[in-house]
Amino acid sequence: MTPASNTPSEPGSQPKGRASIYDVAAHAGVSAQTVSRVANGQTNVRPTTRDRVLESIQALGYRPNSAARNLKSGKFRSIGFVTFNLATLGNEQTLNAVAEASEKAGYTTTLLPVTDPTKLDVAGAFSRLEEQAVDGIILVMSAEVGSLDELKVTLGLPLVIVDSDAMLPYTIVDTDQEQGSGLAVRHLLDLGHRDIVHVSGPEISFSARRRAETYRTTMAEAGLEARPVLVGDWSAQSALALTRELFADGPPPTAVFAGNDQMALGVIHAIRERGLRVPEDVSVVGFDDAEEAAVSWPALTTVHQNFDQVGRNATSLLLSLIDGAPDTRRKVLIPTHLVVRDSTGPVRSGPVPSA
Amino acid sequence: MTPASNTPSEPGSQPKGRASIYDVAAHAGVSAQTVSRVANGQTNVRPTTRDRVLESIQALGYRPNSAARNLKSGKFRSIGFVTFNLATLGNEQTLNAVAEASEKAGYTTTLLPVTDPTKLDVAGAFSRLEEQAVDGIILVMSAEVGSLDELKVTLGLPLVIVDSDAMLPYTIVDTDQEQGSGLAVRHLLDLGHRDIVHVSGPEISFSARRRAETYRTTMAEAGLEARPVLVGDWSAQSALALTRELFADGPPPTAVFAGNDQMALGVIHAIRERGLRVPEDVSVVGFDDAEEAAVSWPALTTVHQNFDQVGRNATSLLLSLIDGAPDTRRKVLIPTHLVVRDSTGPVRSGPVPSA
């Protein structure tokens, strides 16, 4: 059946390395072009020929070489995901959403870890990103990066920034920190709390600073005095230590707004150590709505952050940039919503909401 | 200074697209070879020439095109990370470790998400992996995949499997599930518990099955009768529901071994709902040692799983395979250790350990 004409390279032997398009062409007795057409599902190939080529592809285990394709097309069909630490609920979920969204668009996601944020001097590490086999970059900052302004100059690749200072002159997608934090603080206010403490993430984090700011302004709007912000590092451990100190220093507040759920757990732990109850003695609100929030004891009231939407938006924005859309430097803010569970309740004694 | 001789393509205008090695060569008045040598840090270039080339590289913002490099070298310097869901503590931490380890080796990590595990029929999806621009693949299963045997036949790429049935004929890296589960169950046994329930992950998961098996054998070794395993899906919610049912159906056990920390939290939640205390009435052990384990209330006794080591080992194994080492199909089992915190204690009333 198959006209297995002998070629000098002995096609009958087992395949060394990988079969190229020429091997298939020789095996099927057609030109490389025809193989290419079959491999790419072009229509203008006679069914007989197509079948023969398909057989040869099978027989030789041929797979197109993506490097050659990339070289030819000038595209990689891959987007780069740059982050300083993956070990964060938000970053991880964002990555997950990005990976799924880009896969749907036929793109692959390449991780470009930058071990040390401060090492990200623009001249050095960043320009190296251009060599990577990616068509565009999603930069998840979650922390400050020096001289970002030069980025635009240095980086010759489409760029979308996630979780960042929305003042930056780039296309940005982020959770609406202000809206979310307002929700949390006003919830406590509505429950009658007047003495509310905020335990925040690290200074270096934009979102942490934004949440702390909103805590202060919302308190001010209510005509209340904000307590000094307790600055942690997102970890439950840091919140635990901070809250212990707080209790050691003076009377406990009636409510705590924690910068994330992890820290909320740490706060709750410290409250219990002190012999107090949640929410009867102290109410606690978190931020993120991580999986454990629903099953902690008590179930945590928290601000739900929609990382999936952040990731999907960032991806589609980047993809359109890659497709040549002009960079309009849009800021997309993804709204949050409050999930009220059992860690918050009305103040036990003291002023009741005006009603 | 610079002999900016005019070429037909008007090099003086702003760079359309990207500067190639030829543009730099023309700009510096040397051959492409010399540029290549400078770019790759070869020594045999006269300092004067080198400087001139370097200047041109700067001026034109030249970055080597990785597609061309890849095509030439036949390597991508990237490893593929295949998983069915990233949204798992273990997978995420493993990915993190893989990304870091491969970055250190000068490799990039490419995410190859497979949305539906059951869709991973070998003939289809898997052979497509070969087209990806990767030199090898780390497959994180955490669940069963049909006809894996054909994998070897189909996949022409170095492969390391993580978190899997260690019986498979591949190079495998995994947490030592047996050792870990033994630690957990024997810890409860040592505390005098005799009535221990196991809440497991889903049947489809190898590690879940392995942990359940070890629970049964360890109980048997102690001459005790195992309770029917409560099969959940790793989520706290599932454990919560399962434990509620358990309590509704009969007398509570004195201890629970949960298949992971999330489920342990769900179990604890259910115990409390029932008006019982942890660990006074019921002891609970988890598995993973996730961050929240240390700060949950009470702090969770759990089996620490070293995902970092799993990821690092998988990476170095894969890298050596890529470098041409023969596939010896080693099984590397990473040991765990027990972290005793506050969720376990001696049985209140009942048999005391023989001593």
Added chain:
DNA sequence: ATGAAAGCGCTAACAT
């Protein structure tokens, strides 16, 4: 120390 030529595997453009 430097350059010229060839080719990695693929596909767009142009024949036939």
Added chain:
DNA sequence: ATGTTAGCGCTTTCAT
């Protein structure tokens, strides 16, 4: 419907 030519950007010979 199929084949031929050329070239993507780089690096490995092999000169010089």
